[in-house]
Amino acid sequence: MQPSGLNNRVLKTLSQSSPKAAVDLLGMRLSTSINDKFVEVMITETEAYGRKSTDKMALLNTYKNIPTSITLGPPHIAVLKSYGSNKGLFLLCGKKGSAEAVLIRSSVILLGKKHIEKRRKTKMKSDKLNGPGNITKSLGIDQNLDGENILSGVINLSPRIHPLERAVAKQRKNAKRNDKHLWRYSLILK
Numbered sequence: 001m002q003p004s005g006l007n008n009r010v011l012k013t014l015s016q017s018s019p020k021a022a023v024d025l026l027g028m029r030l031s032t033s034i035n036d037k038f039v040e041v042m043i044t045e046t047e048a049y050g051r052k053s054t055d056k057m058a059l060l061n062t063y064k065n066i067p068t069s070i071t072l073g074p075p076h077i078a079v080l081k082s083y084g085s086n087k088g089l090f091l092l093c094g095k096k097g098s099a100e101a102v103l104i105r106s107s108v109i110l111l112g113k114k115h116i117e118k119r120r121k122t123k124m125k126s127d128k129l130n131g132p133g134n135i136t137k138s139l140g141i142d143q144n145l146d147g148e149n150i151l152s153g154v155i156n157l158s159p160r161i162h163p164l165e166r167a168v169a170k171q172r173k174n175a176k177r178n179d180k181h182l183w184r185y186s187l188i189l190k
Contacts (some may be wrong), residue, residue: 007075007151009159014074014093018100019183021093022048025102026167026187027160029110034140034154039112041129041139042160045105047172048183049090051098056179057172059090060099069147070099077155079136079146086133089141091150091157105173106130108189109138165189 013024023046031040052060059070059080069078073096082088082103094100109116109127116138117124129138136142141155150157166188171179 010151010157011075013159014091014157015095016093018048018050018093018102019181021091021100022046022102022183022185023167023169025091025104025157026185027162027164029158029160030104030107030139031111031156031158032139032141032154033156037112037115037140039115039139040110041107041135042110043104043107044128044187044189045107045130046185047103047105048093048181048185049099049101049103050181050183051094051100055181056176057174057181058099059101066099067146070101071097072147073097075149075151075157077141077145077148077150079141079143082132084133086131087136087141087143088132089136089139103132104135105132105184106186107135115140 014021025043025046028043029040049059052058073092076092078090079087089104090101092101107129120137148155168186169182170184172184
């Protein structure tokens with residue numbers, strides 16, 4: 001079955017190389033409906049991970065026990081350990097088997113703040129979610145959703161409503177000194 005309409009736009013975005021997809025994902029909306037709790041956030045920071053041969057920090061170079069989910073390609077996700085015990089949400093990009101991905105690093109809550117507060121067991125003073133672990137916990141995403149298809153599952157990615165104003169590119173978190181890739185992208189909000 002071929003995707004149509006909005007799903008086709010999402011698939012086109014994810015079918016690009018990870019650095020291009022990471023920029024295009026800024027401002028897009030990510031939502032989940034888990035246990036009748038709908039939550040939607042706007043993506044404000046991403047981090048691209050390229051192919052094994054061109055990126056020393058590529059997922060295939062980073063993980064010893066490579067989960068099969070990272071080779072599925074778009075429109076699938078991977079839920080992987082990111083920092084400490086936190087799980088990160090990676091949107092798979094590029095071609096099937098390339099293991100290119102974009103880590104969602106931060107977002108702004110659009111809908112479902114009460115559900116997010118309950119999941120995180122904290123009262124929030126702002127609508128900003130910083131860090132991969134906070135993103136997955138807030139959206140209710142866990143290891144069971146690893147390999148999920150975002151066009152037909154409980155996780156949805158929707159194109160942005162407004163044009164992208166400004167974005168900044170910088171070095172990835174924990175990048176090596178000689179890593180020249182500026183593959184961490186942040187949306188500048190007014």
